[in-house]
Amino acid sequence: xxxxxxxxxxxxxxxxxxxxxxxxxxxxxxxxxxxxxxxxxxxxxxxxxxxxxxxxxxxxxxxxxxxxxxxxxxxxxxxxxxxxxxxxxxxxxxxxxxxxxxxxxxxxxxxxxxxxxxxxxxxxxxxxxxxxxxxxxxxxxxxxxxxxxxxxxxxxxxxxxxxxxxxxxxxxxxxxxxxxxxxxxxxxxxxxxxxxxxxxxxxxxxxxxxxxxxxxxxxxxxxxxxxxxxxxxxxxxxxxxxxxxxxxxxxxxxxxxxxxxxxxxxxxxxxxxxxxxxxxxxxxxxxxxxxxxxxxxxxxxxxxxxxxxxxxxxxxxxxxxxxxxxxxxxxxxxxxxxxxxxxxxxxxxxxxxxxxxxxxxxxxxxxxxxxxxxxxxxxxxxxxxxxxxxxxxxxxxxxxxxxxxxxxxxxxxxxxxxxxxxxxxxxxxxxxxxxxxxxxxxxxxxxxxxxxxxxxxxxxxxxxxxxxxxxxxxxxxxxxxxxxxxxxxxxxxxxxxxxxxxxxxxxxxxxxxxxxxxxxxxxxxxxxxxxxxxxxxxxxxxxxxxxxxxxxxxxxxxxxxxxxxxxxxxxxxxxxxxxxxxxxxxxxxxxxx
Amino acid sequence: xxxxxxxxxxxxxxxxxxxxxxxxxxxxxxxxxxxxxxxxxxxxxxxxxxxxxxxxxxxxxxxxxxxxxxxxxxxxxxxxxxxxxxxxxxxxxxxxxxxxxxxxxxxxxxxxxxxxxxxxxxxxxxxxxxxxxxxxxxxxxxxxxxxxxxxxxxxxxxxxxxxxxxxxxxxxxxxxxxxxxxxxxxxxxxxxxxxxxxxxxxxxxxxxxxxxxxxxxxxxxxxxxxxxxxxxxxxxxxxxxxxxxxxxxxxxxxxxxxxxxxxxxxxxxxxxxxxxxxxxxxxxxxxxxxxxxxx
Numbered sequence: 001x002x003x004x005x006x007x008x009x010x011x012x013x014x015x016x017x018x019x020x021x022x023x024x025x026x027x028x029x030x031x032x033x034x035x036x037x038x039x040x041x042x043x044x045x046x047x048x049x050x051x052x053x054x055x056x057x058x059x060x061x062x063x064x065x066x067x068x069x070x071x072x073x074x075x076x077x078x079x080x081x082x083x084x085x086x087x088x089x090x091x092x093x094x095x096x097x098x099x100x101x102x103x104x105x106x107x108x109x110x111x112x113x114x115x116x117x118x119x120x121x122x123x124x125x126x127x128x129x130x131x132x133x134x135x136x137x138x139x140x141x142x143x144x145x146x147x148x149x150x151x152x153x154x155x156x157x158x159x160x161x162x163x164x165x166x167x168x169x170x171x172x173x174x175x176x177x178x179x180x181x182x183x184x185x186x187x188x189x190x191x192x193x194x195x196x197x198x199x200x201x202x203x204x205x206x207x208x209x210x211x212x213x214x215x216x217x218x219x220x221x222x223x224x225x226x227x228x229x230x231x232x233x234x235x236x237x238x239x240x241x242x243x244x245x246x247x248x249x250x251x252x253x254x255x256x257x258x259x260x261x262x263x264x265x266x267x268x269x270x271x272x273x274x275x276x277x278x279x280x281x282x283x284x285x286x287x288x289x290x291x292x293x294x295x296x297x298x299x300x301x302x303x304x305x306x307x308x309x310x311x312x313x314x315x316x317x318x319x320x321x322x323x324x325x326x327x328x329x330x331x332x333x334x335x336x337x338x339x340x341x342x343x344x345x346x347x348x349x350x351x352x353x354x355x356x357x358x359x360x361x362x363x364x365x366x367x368x369x370x371x372x373x374x375x376x377x378x379x380x381x382x383x384x385x386x387x388x389x390x391x392x393x394x395x396x397x398x399x400x401x402x403x404x405x406x407x408x409x410x411x412x413x414x415x416x417x418x419x420x421x422x423x424x425x426x427x428x429x430x431x432x433x434x435x436x437x438x439x440x441x442x443x444x445x446x447x448x449x450x451x452x453x454x455x456x457x458x459x460x461x462x463x464x465x466x467x468x469x470x471x472x473x474x475x476x477x478x479x480x481x482x483x484x485x486x487x488x489x490x491x492x493x494x495x496x497x498x499x500x501x502x503x504x505x506x507x508x509x510x511x512x513x514x515x516x517x518x519x520x521x522x523x524x525x526x527x528x529x530x531x532x533x534x535x536x537x538x539x540x541x542x543x544x545x546x547x548x549x550x551x552x553x554x555x556x557x558x559x560x561x562x563x564x565x566x567x568x569x570x571x572x573x574x575x576x577x578x579x580x581x582x583x584x585x586x587x588x589x590x591x592x593x
Numbered sequence: 594x595x596x597x598x599x600x601x602x603x604x605x606x607x608x609x610x611x612x613x614x615x616x617x618x619x620x621x622x623x624x625x626x627x628x629x630x631x632x633x634x635x636x637x638x639x640x641x642x643x644x645x646x647x648x649x650x651x652x653x654x655x656x657x658x659x660x661x662x663x664x665x666x667x668x669x670x671x672x673x674x675x676x677x678x679x680x681x682x683x684x685x686x687x688x689x690x691x692x693x694x695x696x697x698x699x700x701x702x703x704x705x706x707x708x709x710x711x712x713x714x715x716x717x718x719x720x721x722x723x724x725x726x727x728x729x730x731x732x733x734x735x736x737x738x739x740x741x742x743x744x745x746x747x748x749x750x751x752x753x754x755x756x757x758x759x760x761x762x763x764x765x766x767x768x769x770x771x772x773x774x775x776x777x778x779x780x781x782x783x784x785x786x787x788x789x790x791x792x793x794x795x796x797x798x799x800x801x802x803x804x805x806x807x808x809x810x811x812x813x814x815x816x817x818x819x820x821x822x823x824x825x826x827x828x829x830x831x832x833x834x835x836x837x838x839x840x841x842x843x844x845x846x847x848x849x850x851x852x853x854x855x856x857x858x859x860x861x862x863x864x865x866x867x868x869x870x871x872x873x874x875x876x877x878x879x880x881x882x883x884x885x886x887x888x
Binding site: 203207211224244247249254262265266268269270273289296383385390392426427435444445 | 878
């Protein structure tokens, strides 16, 4: 698989994102898979941000550290990012009179890097346009450097500016100027993309993980969203709010995370599907409510979009450090399900499942995602909408069944799997208390020892039943799903955003023929370890790949089945695993066998 | 118990619950409890037609002392839960109950935003000016200088002027009752149940065990029904004045109400013209059209 990458750098607000998005759209339509990765700081204007696109005709869902084309909106990129250009690569910038140091020049020559200075200011002045138009000019030069056609870019420009005729004309001129600039630098070789696969990619969607999750929630029948802004969960709130007139959903920007969690709890108790999303700090505030939903046996779904902590941490960066928080956050013992999405596919597919499990087991479900998944741009085939079925468990809605219910059916402690009948306020039936104090079968407060024991055991039986129902983790060998339990030289185990980059690395020419497997956990609590145990026995070496310092999944696995995983690839600097970096880490683990 | 077929309106018996009350002798909660049942019955609401949401405190130990769909949750958090429930199914009347301890400390943020959101729910404030269930600590409504459980030398903080605070938020319904006047209280609750938006009912109640300052006798002597005097409920400034000036007498009844302001749900553009509630719309939704924007 051949892949190329280009990185656009600049101050926040300069247009880095719009050039990135335009290139991504154009390349996808031309028949490429594109993966977009954003780095930015927790500020609005200034700072140093970047938008990187990794492009291939095959599936690509990871970011390389070294790039083929570097675009610098300002001199910071020239200072900070030039080391990230591959030998033979191109640097495009627009800083007049930029002076390299002698050492830099030597280095650039040694690595055969071409530097192109685009006279943006004079072109914009010549066109009598506003500076913002430079975005299209830069896109045009990049477009031509990628060997793409002028007409394709014009078609995109037409789509974006077609409603304003004079603006459209100006933008066409910009495209032409970009190509004219390229023509005066014909000595610079184009960065060669592999042959396009139009059939495979042209109708795919370009979505962020937040878009995917938002659509997944709509698909799952969610009718109510309450949330408080916190990166990286905010783009989901924004997207859900943006489409509210299409979906008819109730949107509430709450005054804090506790409110958001309580609002959705009330709405779920009433019988709709409601959701909130937050990041670690906000989830901390929600944990009392999670515990409450545990005891009142209220289905609830909370999305926890991770970023590095502790404290405010690195607000705009990524991490997988809140696995323990999701599993153990909240006082007391109660049944819960913790799952994690890995990519745009999951961010959609797992939403109906999260709600089905919440309703079937009448207990909290926590869905983990992270900044990398939520804000990356994914090339996604349209999701299969026939897969999801609505499952609401023991919800009673039919009049004759309702009439038969007794108050004491609500928390009947004798039910085998711990899941008792649930019915909704407003139903013509016997009434009960959704009681957060320890309670007897009808929800009356009951502090007797025998009752406390029976109710605790009832609720915890749900955890056993849930564990039985959850699927085993999924095994991949050579980057593809595997159904057998083969002998392996190296078994990698991971969850969340580790998946896509591990699979990309395992499909790389360097690792393709090797006996390396990847076991991916989508369901993390209750944790299934049977398949893992079998594979671990047949593997020469086992390692976890996690974006945290404590190897949290490894610790959980040990806690659940006693097997100690001694090797790990961990990262906790706010950056995701990069494709080339991870490939090397995996190779490093291999020779030691 | 399972439900009996009923053709007539509800009766007090329908709300009767076998559990024994656990409040102190002379507690104001008995009066509020009775008035709630009476208001629901007189409003023609069957137990299965309403949701009663309880905070945590002596007040909320009512949760299993009457029938109806009830919820008993976390300290200070009852308002957002009640609001979420109501918005999910606006056809169901939702009453929330909480004490002055929770509502004006941990829950004060929720209170502020509930008023400004104007959710169509009722909030009954059991106001005994202390934390009863945790055995008599000062709340923010305890009179300054009172010796309380955690302040044996007298409470150093200034007392929050709750009514002045409430009126500063420009609410759409404010009433004050007294747990010793069940008839008036039931009338207030009935009016609150009919109110278009958020209805706040401050109920002054005795706490014979821990509140030695605003006793039942004190309240009995000072409370006056201003509606009987022809009080103008449409004037915010006058209502505010009547509410906060308690030096000579305490004004009770419906103090302020306006119904020309849409409540939260009515302001939701996506819900305009829909006949269904969010609880009726749970199904797998087709998103084909929405995918279009991402090609």
